[in-house]
Amino acid sequence: MFRQYIGWKFVLASIAVLIIVTTIWFVSNLTRKIQDEERKKVATWVEANRELLKSGPDANLNLAVEIVTNNTTIPLILTDKQGRILDSRNLDSLRIAQNPGYLQEQLQAFKKQHPPFAVEAGHQQYNYVYYGDSLILRQIRYYPYIQLGVVTLFIALVLFALSSTNRATQNQVWVGLAKETAHQLGTPLSSMEAWLEILRENEANTMMVTELAKDVDRLKLITDRFSKIGSVPKLEERDVLEQIENMTAYIRKRAPQKVRFSVHSAEKELPVMISPPLFDWVVENLLKNALDAMEGSGHIDINIDNHPTFVTIDISDSGKGIPKMHFEKVFKPGFSTKKRGWGLGLSLAKRIIEEYHKGRLFVKSSEINKGTTFRILLRK
Template identity: 80%
Template sequence: MFKQYVGWKFVLAAMALIIIATTIWFVSNLSQKIQQEERKKVATWVEANRELLQASSEANLNLAIEIVTTNTTIPLILTDELGNIIDSRNLDSAKIAQHKGYLKAQLDIYKKQHPPFIMEVDARQKVYNYIYYGDSLILKQIRYYPYIQLIVVTLFIGVVLFALSSANRATQNMVWVGLTKETAHQLGTPLSSMEAWMELLKENEANTPIVTELGKDIDRLKLITDRFSKIGSVPKLEERNIVEQIESMTSYIRKRASQKVHLTVHSPEQEIPAMISPPLFDWVVENLLKNALDAMEGKGDIDLYIENHPAHIIIDVSDTGKGIPKSNFEKVFKPGFSTKKRGWGLGLSLAKRIIEDYHKGRLTVKSSELNKGSTFRIWLRK
């Protein structure tokens, strides 16, 4: 599913690039042709005005008049040799009336856009006028079209990717919930049976040591079942002393770790209250500690640093293990990603979901260096 989702992202991006590149090429060619046609129209308009100025009263000026009057799209400004504005065509009359500098500003723009046409007004006195013109509204719209299309295509791809991401996330959530609920259900039956057998063993006092150890394992299985049953439902957050909670889990792991591994909890205070779901939070800490043990291969130091801030609590879990490449900082939280020969690669993914979805906090790789160790950071709101 994830690979297909990534593949679709590249396909959509490639399609968007092809569409945009093709559109820009086509619009560029089209705008150049329209620009050439508009220059020809302005040249014809200038020639028609020249005919009107130089023609005798008996001449047939119908064609020239028609050419002059039919230009209603291309904006024009007529100036004398000194640059004084004499007349204008096809500009916003309201803006001309409201703003005195509007025509001058437009003239400066037209001078940069196109070279002017020179029209001879009086051949004897050598009087000339200059006609400056700008791009028509249609040409401007065509030029802006690729950018509008780029925005539309980007929005479309964004919506599609968001929909795919939401669908992918929803599918993953369904798988997680289904898997955990089914696991909790499957564990329930043998647990009931084990409790019944333990009651029979209690009848014989000689079985007391066995009953004690078996009871511990049953309690542990009950805790695991309780954790799985809470995935997919909104857990009840309780105010707990986070230092005591972490000390308890660290003590549990310490008894089961190698004697060459040293686990230490560092906290400036003995009591730091936090709203957590105890079974799920313990699961996260246990997962981080077990990953640290696996990374150190039976020897080294694991340090847990607890920082109490006014609005949040920070818990850093540091080890002296193999470390994680920087390129894998985000990948380690992806379902199925694992550097171990055994395992499904679900532990850190579930831990991140528990912290971020249920506790509204953050779980990240704070730092890591190959062959020197890693530090995972839990950020919790007060």
């Protein structure tokens, strides 16, 4: 499904690029054609004005007058040889009245857009006609940028919809897998508890029963954790220091002897609203990842800091580190650098902290062959 999602992103991006390139090419050709047509119209308008100026009293000037009066779209400015403005057409009369410098600004813009036409004014004197682009031409020129915005918005909405659908599907898979696992563990656990009661009847089995009871309790805890995935957990006020100390002690007993654990905090007690079994799951997952990264020797430091509105828990190891480009990827489902495992541990841990506890879980820092620090941020 993830590859299919990436494939759809590539297809949509390719279609968007094709649409934009085709549109820009088409609009560029159309713009050149309209510019040529407008230059011809201005040339015809200038020629019609020449006819009006040099014609006699009996000349038939109907065509020339019609050409001159029919230009209602192309803005024009007439100047003398010294650049003084003599007349203008098809410009905003209201802005001309309100802003004395408006015509001069337009004249400078027209000079940059097109070369002028010379109009004979008598006695070898010439006036000059400057013209700008019509409103239609300006709209066509901006059309590709408008279309680019529309296509970008469309692609963004489609990708957001695909991402939301993909995330919802992943959530359904996780929830279904977790609840099915809890359900499947329930039956053998019930049977194991019954066998423990039978074994307790014989005092010779006391030591064996004690150890088996610990494993059964552990399996019950795991079942409880899985059963809570997908439902809103009940948050309780607990001392986060005690929770972390207990989980660290549990992992320390099962870690290699060359691994040193240390927990640091300036507080003696730090109450925070958490779901104990799920929070323990997150800490356990981070500690196990740290052990895997160190490969049998090193140290794990847990620093807990109290802030006015939140609590931070930094879990640092002296392991092989994580490349910076993978800081976000380590939380993606299926991503794993280990030879075994599904790559769901950190993804579920992030979900537990951010969705259920409304906190944050992220890679605070990491250096190759020096270690990594994960930070849990919990709101008070």
